[in-house]
Each structure stands twice: as C-alpha cells, then as structure tokens.
Amino acid sequence: MKIVIIGNGMVSYKFCEKIIAKIPANTAEIVVFGEEPRPAYDRVHLSEFFAGKSADDLLLASAAWYAANNITLHLGDPVQQIDRSNKTVHSYRGITEAYDYLVIATGSSAFVPPIPGVDKKGVFIYRTIEDLELMQDYAPRAKRGVVIGGGLLGLEAAKALLDLGISDTHVIEFAPRLMPRQIDENGSRILEQQLKQLGLQIHTNKNTSEVTGDDTMTGLRFADETHLEADMLVISAGIKPRDELAKLSGLETGHRGGIIVNEHLQTTDPEIYAIGECALHNGMIYGLVAPGYEMAEVVATHIANQVSSSPAAKKTFTGFDMSTKLKLIGVDVASFGDPFAPVETSRSIVFEDTMKGVYKRISITNDGKHLLGGILIGDADAYNMLLQTAKNKVILPPNPEDVLLGARGGSQDAGPGVLGLPDDAIICSCESISKGDICSAVEAGNETFDAIKKCTKAATCCGGCTPMVKDLITGTMKAQGKYIRNVLCEHFAYSRQELYDLIRIKNVRSFDEALDHYGAGDGCEVCKPVIASIMASLWNDMILEKGNDTVQDSNDRFLANIQKGGTYSVVPRIPGGEITPAKLLVIAQVALKYNLYTKITGGQRIDLFGAHLDDLPNIWEELIEAGFESGHAYGKALRTVKSCVGSTWCRFGLHDSVSFAIQIEERYRGLRAPHKLKSAVSGCIRECAEAQSKDFGIIATEKGWNLYVCGNGGSKPQHAILLASDLDSETCIRYIDRFLMFYIKTADPLTRTATWLNKLEGGITYLKNVVINDSLGIAVELEKEMQQLVDRYKCEWKEVVENPELRKRFSHFINAPGTKDPTVRFDSLRDQKKAAEWK
Amino acid sequence: MSIAISQDTTTVWFYACNVNDVPQNGGVCVKYDEVQIALFRFARREAWYATQNLCPHRQQMALSRGMTGTHNGEPKIACPFHKKTFSLEDGRCISDDTECSLTTYPVKVEGDKVYIGIAQEA
Numbered sequence: 001m002k003i004v005i006i007g008n009g010m011v012s013y014k015f016c017e018k019i020i021a022k023i024p025a026n027t028a029e030i031v032v033f034g035e036e037p038r039p040a041y042d043r044v045h046l047s048e049f050f051a052g053k054s055a056d057d058l059l060l061a062s063a064a065w066y067a068a069n070n071i072t073l074h075l076g077d078p079v080q081q082i083d084r085s086n087k088t089v090h091s092y093r094g095i096t097e098a099y100d101y102l103v104i105a106t107g108s109s110a111f112v113p114p115i116p117g118v119d120k121k122g123v124f125i126y127r128t129i130e131d132l133e134l135m136q137d138y139a140p141r142a143k144r145g146v147v148i149g150g151g152l153l154g155l156e157a158a159k160a161l162l163d164l165g166i167s168d169t170h171v172i173e174f175a176p177r178l179m180p181r182q183i184d185e186n187g188s189r190i191l192e193q194q195l196k197q198l199g200l201q202i203h204t205n206k207n208t209s210e211v212t213g214d215d216t217m218t219g220l221r222f223a224d225e226t227h228l229e230a231d232m233l234v235i236s237a238g239i240k241p242r243d244e245l246a247k248l249s250g251l252e253t254g255h256r257g258g259i260i261v262n263e264h265l266q267t268t269d270p271e272i273y274a275i276g277e278c279a280l281h282n283g284m285i286y287g288l289v290a291p292g293y294e295m296a297e298v299v300a301t302h303i304a305n306q307v308s309s310s311p312a313a314k315k316t317f318t319g320f321d322m323s324t325k326l327k328l329i330g331v332d333v334a335s336f337g338d339p340f341a342p343v344e345t346s347r348s349i350v351f352e353d354t355m356k357g358v359y360k361r362i363s364i365t366n367d368g369k370h371l372l373g374g375i376l377i378g379d380a381d382a383y384n385m386l387l388q389t390a391k392n393k394v395i396l397p398p399n400p401e402d403v404l405l406g407a408r409g410g411s412q413d414a415g416p417g418v419l420g421l422p423d424d425a426i427i428c429s430c431e432s433i434s435k436g437d438i439c440s441a442v443e444a445g446n447e448t449f450d451a452i453k454k455c456t457k458a459a460t461c462c463g464g465c466t467p468m469v470k471d472l473i474t475g476t477m478k479a480q481g482k483y484i485r486n487v488l489c490e491h492f493a494y495s496r497q498e499l500y501d502l503i504r505i506k507n508v509r510s511f512d513e514a515l516d517h518y519g520a521g522d523g524c525e526v527c528k529p530v531i532a533s534i535m536a537s538l539w540n541d542m543i544l545e546k547g548n549d550t551v552q553d554s555n556d557r558f559l560a561n562i563q564k565g566g567t568y569s570v571v572p573r574i575p576g577g578e579i580t581p582a583k584l585l586v587i588a589q590v591a592l593k594y595n596l597y598t599k600i601t602g603g604q605r606i607d608l609f610g611a612h613l614d615d616l617p618n619i620w621e622e623l624i625e626a627g628f629e630s631g632h633a634y635g636k637a638l639r640t641v642k643s644c645v646g647s648t649w650c651r652f653g654l655h656d657s658v659s660f661a662i663q664i665e666e667r668y669r670g671l672r673a674p675h676k677l678k679s680a681v682s683g684c685i686r687e688c689a690e691a692q693s694k695d696f697g698i699i700a701t702e703k704g705w706n707l708y709v710c711g712n713g714g715s716k717p718q719h720a721i722l723l724a725s726d727l728d729s730e731t732c733i734r735y736i737d738r739f740l741m742f743y744i745k746t747a748d749p750l751t752r753t754a755t756w757l758n759k760l761e762g763g764i765t766y767l768k769n770v771v772i773n774d775s776l777g778i779a780v781e782l783e784k785e786m787q788q789l790v791d792r793y794k795c796e797w798k799e800v801v802e803n804p805e806l807r808k809r810f811s812h813f814i815n816a817p818g819t820k821d822p823t824v825r826f827d828s829l830r831d832q833k834k835a836a837e838w839k
Numbered sequence: 840m841s842i843a844i845s846q847d848t849t850t851v852w853f854y855a856c857n858v859n860d861v862p863q864n865g866g867v868c869v870k871y872d873e874v875q876i877a878l879f880r881f882a883r884r885e886a887w888y889a890t891q892n893l894c895p896h897r898q899q900m901a902l903s904r905g906m907t908g909t910h911n912g913e914p915k916i917a918c919p920f921h922k923k924t925f926s927l928e929d930g931r932c933i934s935d936d937t938e939c940s941l942t943t944y945p946v947k948v949e950g951d952k953v954y955i956g957i958a959q960e961a
Contacts, residue, residue, distance in 0.1 A: 490910075490911070491908075491909075511864075512863075512864075512883070515883075521909045521912065522864070522881060522883060522884075522907070522908055522909040522914070523864075523908050523909070524906075524908030524909060524910065524915070524917070525905075525906040525908055525917035525922055525924065528906055528908065529906075547862070547863050547864070549862060549865070550862045550863070550864050550865030550866075550906070550907070551864070551906070553906075553919075554904055554905065554906070554919030555919075557904070558904070562901070562904070562919055562920065564899075565899070566899055566900050566901050809862070812868055813868055813869065813870040813875075814855070814856045814860050814861070814867035814868060814869055814878070815855060815856050815869055815870055816870045819870065821868075821875075821900055822873075823875075823900050824900075838897045838898060838899065839897060839898045
C-alpha cells in the first residue's frame with residue numbers, strides 16, 4: 001500500500017505520526033511532498049521566531065525523524081498535478097508517484113484583499129518562516145508599521161512587528177471592533193483598551209482603499225479619505241484555503257474556497273482525502289490546529305482500518321469546538337463553548353474590572369445547571385476548567401458565579417475541580433488526550449509531568465492544559481493512597497515542617513542528636529544548614545557551639561559573608577539606618593586600619609569588604625567596643641528594617657517611622673528563619689522606605705499603621721499584600737510576631753515569604769484568618785514562642801570576641817596561626833581595593 | 840592502566856595538627872611549605888581525609904571551609920562558593936562531570952597527632 005500526502009504543514013506531520021502508529025511497520029510506503037524548504041514547523045508559535053526562537057527550534061520533527069520512520073520526504077517540491085484515472089501525482093521537479101490513498105493537506109495562504117498598491121515594496125504577508133525572514137530584513141528601516149486585520153492573526157502579526165523593534169505599530173480593522181468572530185462587544189472594548197496601553201494604536205471601522213507610494217509604500221489611504229503614513233505593512237486579513245490543485249483535478253470545491261469533504265474527510269474521489277485548513281466540512285473551514293489534528297486522526301483511522309485485520313472503532317469528523325485560548329501581546333484572550341448563546345435560552349454572568357483590564361462573561365442555562373460557553377479577556381487561567389465544565393455538562397455549584405470568581409467566604413467549594421470531570425473529558429484538546437488517558441498513565445507508573453508528556457503527548461502542543469495535567473498527576477497519586485512526600489535529602493526522610501516539630505518535641509540541640517534520632521549517614525550540604533536553621537529558630541542558642549559550627553552554611557560558620565578571593569565582608573547592624581557621626585567615625589577608622597573597601601548597602605547599612613578570616617575577631621572587637629552589634633548579613637535571618645526619616649523631620653510624615661523601625665529591628669534582630677527576612681517602615685503613603693517590597697512592611701496612616709506581608713525584590717519581585725490596616729503599634733507587633741512564627745514553622749527550606757504565600761493553600765485569606773482571627777487557635781503560642789526568642793537574643797559576635805576557644809577558629813592555617821592566606825590578591829579601583837578577578 | 844607510584848615514590852608523613860584542633864565533622868587548612876591542604880574529620884566514624892585546599896572551579900582556597908557530608912555513603916566536601924561537591928575518596932567532582940578532580944592525600948592518626956602523607960620521588 002502506498003499513501004501520498006500533499007503538503008507538509010502541522011496537520012500533515014500529525015497525520016504521519018498517527019498513521020505510522022496505527023499500521024504495522026513496513027506495510028505501507030509513505031511519501032510526503034512539501035512546498036516549503038523545511039519540514040513541518042510549529043506555525044502556532046510562529047511569532048516566537050522574532051522572540052529569539054530559531055527555525056530549527058520551531059520544527060515539529062527533523063528530516064531524520066521522517067527517514068527513521070521510512071517516510072520519503074520531498075521538500076521544496078510541490079505537487080502540480082493529480083492524475084486520478086492512473087492514481088499518480090506529478091511534482092514540480094518531475095517526480096511521479098503512484099498512490100493507493102492520497103491525502104491533501106495543502107493548508108491555506110494569506111488572504112490578500114484586492115487593494116491597489118499591495119504589490120509595493122514594504123508590503124508583507126504573515127504566514128511562513130520565509131515571510132518572517134523577509135520582514136526581519138526590512139524592519140530595521142521602518143519607523144512605523146501597520147497591520148491590516150484586527151483578528152487573531154492580525155494581532156499576532158502586530159506582536160511580530162513590536163518584537164521586530166517597531167514600537168509605533170498600528171492595527172487597522174474593517175469591522176467596528178477587534179476579533180468580532182470570537183468575542184463580544186464588551187470583550188473587544190477591554191481588549192482594545194489593554195492593547196492600547198501596551199503601545200499599539202488601534203483603528204476600527206477603517207476601510208483601506210489604497211497603499212500609497214511609488215515603488216515603495218509610504219502609507220495607507222482609507223475610504224473616509226484619511227491617510228496614515230507608514231513604511232511597512234503586514235496584511236493579515238484572513239486565510240484562503242489552498243484548493244487550486246484539487247480544483248484542477250476535478251474535485252469539488254466550495255464557492256468561497258475549500259475542498260468539499262464528507263464526515264470521513266473524503267473528497268468527491270473516495271481515495272482522496274483532504275484535511276486541515278484546505279478542507280471544507282459542512283460549510284466550515286477550520287482555521288485552528290486542534291480540529292486539523294482531529295481530522296488527521298479520523299483519516300489515519302479510516303485508512304488503517306481498510307488494511308487492518310482487526311479494525312479499530314470507526315471515527316467520523318462531526319465538526320469541532322472552536323474554543324480557543326491565546327496570549328495576544330501579553331493579554332489573555334479566550335472563548336469557549338458557545339460564546340454568543342442567545343438570551344432566550346440562557347442567562348449570563350459578567351465580571352468586569354476596567355482598571356485591571358479583565359472581562360469575563362459566561363452563559364449558563366436558564367435553570368442554572370450547565371455552562372454553555374463564555375469569553376475571558378485579561379485573565380484566562382480558568383479557561384481549561386471552564387471549557388471542560390461546559391463540554392462535559394458538569395453540574396454547576398449552587399452559586400454559578402463561583403466558577404468565575406472562586407468561592408468567596410463560606411465553606412463551599414468552587415466546583416468539583418479537574419478530578420470531578422468524567423473520564424472522557426478532553427484535557428489536552430490539541431492532542432485530544434482525555435482525563436482517563438492521563439489517569440491510567442499515572443496509574444501505570446508515569447508519576448512525573450515529564451513522564452506524562454512523553455507517554456501521552458498531553459501538554460506538548462500549546463501547553464494550556466499543563467496545570468490540569470499536573471493536578472491530575474497529584475490527584476491520581478493521592479487517590480492511589482500514595483503520599484507525595486516532600487523529604488529533605490537522602491539523610492532525612494522528613495519535610496522541614498516535620499523536622500521542626502520533631503526537633504521541638506525532642507528538645508534536640510545539636511545536629512548529631514538530630515542525625516541519631518531521625519537521620520542516617522553523615523548528613524550533607526542540604527540537610528545540615530536546614531537543621532541548623534531550625535534549631536536556631538527554635539532555641540536561639542549560640543550557633544557555633546555544641547558542634548553545630550560545621551553544620552552552618554559557610555557564611556554562618558564564620559559569621560561573615562565570603563566574597564571573591566576568600567576574604568569576608570562585615571556588616572554591623574545600623575537599626576533603621578540611623579547612625580551617629582561618632583559611630584560613623586568608628587566604621588571609618590576600622591575600615592582604614594584593616595584596609596577594607598566600604599560601600600553603602602541597599603538596606604541602609606555599611607558593608608566592609610576584603611577582611612581576612614584572621615582579622616574578623618579583631619575587627620569585631622573594635623566595633624563592639626564602640627557599641628555595634630552583628631548585622632546578621634551572613635544569615636538566613638532578619639537583615640534590616642529600612643526606614644524613611646518620618647515625622648521628626650519630613651513635612652509629610654505622619655508618624656515617627658525611624659523610631660518604629662528601630663523598635664522592630666531590635667525586636668527581631670538575630671531571628672533565624674527558612675530564608676532571609678527584610679522589612680521597612682514608611683512614615684506616609686509616599687512610601688520612601690519601599691515597605692511594600694519587603695517580607696513585612698509597615699506604612700503610616702492617619703490612624704496608625706498598615707501592615708503588608710510577603711513582598712520581595714530580587715529576581716522575581718512581588719508586591720507585599722495588605723494584612724491589616726490602621727493598627728496601633730502594639731497590635732502591629734503582635735501580628736508580626738504571629739506572622740513570622742507561622743512562617744518559620746511552616747515554610748520549606750530557603751523559601752522566601754512571597755513564595756511561601758504563593759504556595760499556601762487559601763493564600764492571603766487563610767493567612768489573615770490565622771494571624772488576625774486566630775482560626776487555628778495558636779496565636780498565643782506563636783506570640784509566646786517569639787517572645788522567648790526575643791528574650792534569648794545575644795550578639796553572637798560579642799560571644800565570639802569574648803571566648804578564646806571560639807576566636808581560635810577564625811584562622812586560615814591550623815598549623816600557622818596568624819599567617820594570612822598568601823594567595824589572596826586585590827586590585828585597586830577608584831581609590832579603594834577590589835577582589836582580584838577570578839578565573 | 841595503573842600508575843605505579845609505590846615503586847618510584849615513598850610517602851613522607853608530616854605532622855599536621857592534633858586531633859582536637861580539627862572540628863568534629865569539618866575541616867581545617869594545613870600549611871605544608873607553600874602547599875595548602877584541606878584536612879577533614881568525620882568524627883562519627885573517626886575517618887580522616889585530605890585534599891588540595893584549592894577548589895578547581897574558580898581557583899579559590901576554600902575547600903577546608905566547606906561542608907562535609909556523604910552522597911550514597913561516599914564521603915564528600917561541598918565548596919562554600921558554589922556548592923560543587925567532590926569525593927573525598929578519589930577527589931572526583933560529584934556534582935559536575937566536567938569539573939577537574941582534586942588531589943587527595945593519605946592521613947594517619949597516631950595517638951592524638953594527625954599526619955598527612957606526601958608522595959616524594961625516591
């Protein structure tokens with residue numbers, strides 16, 4: 001048997017993949033003709049080409065894959081003629097191939113409206129990698145770009161122009177609004193507003209009458225006689241099925257294009273099939289990839305059944321749901337089910353937030369039981385869940401708005417979640433993988449996301465179903481009674497939270513004891529610092545005693561931050577960033593004496609770099625003598641409480657933010673936690689101390705203090721969230737006590753408060769309940785534990801300086817005390833020193 | 840292929856320090872002329888190891904300040920700079936196949952004195 005496929009786009013590739021899986025090896029000869037010079041690539045993610053992906057990255061499979069599966073691939077060689085009576089095809093390069101079955105998957109081309117001047121230089125279409133390469137060559141000389149077409153593809157093309165560096169990009173839409181076929185009027189309005197904010201100029205109700213210019217375009221003229229200057233135009237006004245070869249071969253085509261097919265995707269010649277965007281089924285052209293893949297499945301099954309001795313269940317193509325979710329220039333846009341359900345048979349629930357640019361509308365049956373369809377703009381996280389709820393006619397919760405907004409208060413659940421879906425619910429609509437497929441794969445032992453992707457192909461195309469697939473993996477494992485344990489490392493089969501409780505109950509005071517009771521082996525660089533941190537958070541003992549010095553992270557072990565070259569930096573505590581001139585002088589004298597590089601830190605302190613290990617106790621002796629304390633810059637501990645100058649000097653200040661910052665810094669100094677902690681106090685809403693970027697931040701109000709929690713800067717900045725407002729100072733500190741202790745008790749190792757909150761079930765609402773409403777009944781205990789830590793605080797550098805045994809450990813050579821590491825090298829820079837560059 | 844060291848070289852043992860100079864489960868740096876050697880003690884098993892003090896990754900004299908541990912029972916040291924881990928048995932880098940290996944030295948304990956062995960040409 002010989003199968004010839006004309007075209008090598010996404011659907012053609014999918015057909016190849018499916019047919020070789022369905023027929024025994026070597027029973028069919030498969031030949032593919034493609035017009036483009038490269039094998040099928042991912043056209044859905046074409047715009048990523050400009051965002052840095054190479055043409056190779058976009059390939060669905062390399063030429064080697066075709067060869068390995070015995071598929072003959074002719075690239076850059078379109079078929080020009082089909083001889084139906086002799087059942088042969090003839091290619092542009094003169095190849096003649098006979099076929100038993102012929103599959104036409106020629107796809108579509110860009111529809112170019114007959115506007116005068118579209119042949120000028122500077123006018124492009126947006127369809128293939130070659131089109132993109134032409135645009136890329138031309139873009140550097142273009143200042144203003146225009147896209148004709150405000151639909152899906154047009155907005156994709158506009159994104160491409162932005163990615164090419166043309167910030168002045170305009171979109172022209174003939175209709176009165178954007179994406180009229182997919183979303184409703186309000187949705188269009190919000191989308192337009194969002195895109196405008198991102199710098200796109202949108203012109204609706206514009207009928208382009210001419211592309212102006214001589215050889216090279218200079219602008220567009222519209223039917224209303226207005227004119228827009230531009231030096232680059234991309235036409236993306238729709239698609240035109242590639243049916244010319246079919247027409248030439250006498251196959252029936254539609255009036256407006258498309259090869260007419262039946263429910264088996266057979267053309268008027270039953271041995272010739274048409275799939276993808278060139279096929280016209282029941283008057284519809286399907287311009288999305290998922291229906292194309294479904295067509296490939298139907299035809300592959302149909303052909304395989306005719307040669308197989310044990311035919312599979314017959315499949316037919318009965319139309320396809322056009323639900324879709326996209327990210328257009330950073331804005332989520334989704335529509336699913338029947339987004340335009342008529343008012344006679346349905347009710348709608350609308351949520352609109354014009355400030356955040358979010359619009360959601362769902363249509364439900366009049367009895368409120370079923371979801372019919374909907375539109376999501378600006379936030380489409382719920383898309384997959386809603387789509388499945390609609391498709392599977394899942395009974396809606398008593399307050400149907402919960403599926404849109406989540407349960408608010410009360411104990412009711414917002415719908416049954418992905419686990420409540422029936423087994424045949426399609427989770428991955430690109431690859432049509434059902435919930436049952438995924439769950440049985442998990443039961444068969446594929447217990448990681450990667451393993452599921454590999455064995456089911458779910459989540460390998462658009463990736464939209466990723467969260468649902470992950471939920472199904474954990475859900476199925478839990479249902480099997482498998483407890484997904486979050487263990488520390490090979491030496492401790494417990495999570496941090498479990499160890500915290502065990503160490504507290506057993507009053508464990510050293511790493512060795514912890515290892516004896518709960519561990520195995522010798523420990524490692526993962527478990528040692530975690531246990532050390534837990535013990536420090538629980539007992540606040542001197543961290544270098546009881547043999548615990550060597551289980552501290554390197555910086556904690558030497559109470560300083562190791563820097564390039566092996567020297568250390570020293571940060572004295574400067575509470576609230578307030579320092580007297582006399583103390584400044586001491587820092588300057590110490591820095592001069594020990595030849596240290598000085599720099600102001602982001603946390604309103606002074607960092608002294610380049611100290612030899614052997615000098616650290618001497619440096620601290622002098623600093624402590626002058627009244628300084630350790631700043632704990634080396635620890636996963638409270639670092640600094642930054643402040644603005646507040647009401648003592650500032651004409652806007654409402655309260656004395658410096659005094660409150662000092663009070664807070666002195667209360668929590670030395671507090672060790674799963675990760676470093678930063679704080680700030682601002683004296684008014686101008687927020688000069690940047691409190692909303694801290695683990696806990698305080699802002700003065702007319703009536704007291706607002707307390708924000710769980711913010712951080714760093715690589716993934718996150719704003720802190722308001723926990724409580726208008727607090728008096730005492731209540732504010734009580735809430736901070738509870739918040740910090742609860743975080744210390746429950747967070748995973750090296751998890752900042754922001755990440756901890758993101759993972760906390762119930763999020764900020766739950767945290768508010770624990771801290772403010774004492775929902776767990778532990779508030780008194782948390783406050784008591786914090787008070788114990790506060791009471792036990794001692795400056796650990798003071799303890800070292802006063803203890804000769806501890807001091808001895810700050811020596812580079814054990815057998816040559818006082819000899820500094822001779823390999824340390826410095827260079828000079830702007831009148832100070834810097835570490836020599838490492839290799 | 841084997842390297843026939845024992846025939847052409849002899850091991851010279853030099854006194855490094857006393858047992859109690861070394862933290863129970865950690866390391867110290869020992870000076871041997873211009874050479875810096877990291878000496879490690881696993882007090883739970885009274886096992887001793889010695890390697891070069893230089894971490895080959897960024898050429899830092901830091902391994903003696905690193906954290907000791909085991910990986911599937913094999914003793915290892917993690918550099919304080921970037922947590923590259925090296926086997927204390929054969930010196931190979933455990934966390935990165937492409938990293939250079941460490942030179943290792945034999946250690947012996949007599950009474951409360953710790954000696955490190957240096958191979959010298961016969």
